[in-house]
Amino acid sequence: MAEPAFSICVYCGSRPGENPAFSQAAQAVGQWIGSHGGQLVYGGGLSGLMGTVAEATRLSGGRVVGVIPQTLVDKELANRQCDELHIVQTMHERKAMMAERSNAFVALPGGIGTFEELFEVWTWRQLGYHDKPLGLLNVGGYYDGLLAFLQTSVASGFMRGWQMDLLHIATDSDALLRTLVQSAGHSLEQVPLRSVI
Known part of the structure; x- marks a missing residue:
């Protein structure tokens, strides 16, 4: 297999969640990574959204x-x-290896493990420990409450606007992934698209 064009770390739930849109988004993310010649780095599970994104990446020709x-x-x-x-x-080894092997990070719906992983790499970014782009895919309004709370944190003086600006937020997976890959310095125009199996 050829060297991957890019490597994206995906944080997401080990459960599928109640909304079918969550699994559909995980499948779309995996298909996008695979069809653009990319590599998925994730938590290694077979169940839930984790399993869905991994299988979609694999079946679309990507590396997992x-x-x-x-x-x-x-x-x-x-x-x-x-x-x-x-x-x-x-878990420390897990998160360190996932971060090391990735060019960018994106969080899909998930539970406290997903939250913790996202907030850790976001914290590392604001402190300058890495300069890799971060994304949040807000599927079906799942993260609306969290985003409102984060704005409360800004308004209350515990965060600054520039910290929020470090996190790319979108409802469309294609647009978000393109932004992350290009922000990481990779040109999609140079990547031959692969047909989805």
């Missing part, structure tokens, strides 16, 4: 890198179809 702690291998049903499946000892 999973990183999962040993304690979660059975609980999240580790995806043995990954091109690379790294089984690590701690």
Whole structure:
């Protein structure tokens, strides 16, 4: 397999959620990554949105890198179809490897694990530990309440507008992924599109 054109870390739920739009968005993200010759870096699970985005990436011709702690291998049903499946000892190792292997980050709907991963890389970005672009895909209004709260934090003086500006927010996966990949310095025009299987 050729070297991936780019590498995107996707944070999302190990459950599918109640709204079918969540799974549809995960599938669209995976198809986009794969059809543009990219690589998915994710939490290595087989279930929920995690499994959906990984399978869609694989079936669309993309490369899949999973990183999962040993304690979660059975609980999240580790995806043995990954091109690379790294089984690590701690969550710290998992997140560090996912960040290291990625050019950009995007969060889809998920629970507290997804929130924690997004906020950590966002914090690292504001502190200058990396300069990789970050995105939030707000599917079906899932993150509306969180975004309203973040604006409350800005209004209350605990955050600044420039910190919010570090996070690309969109409801359309194609537009968001294009922005992230191009912000990471990759030109999509140079990537041959692959047909979806």
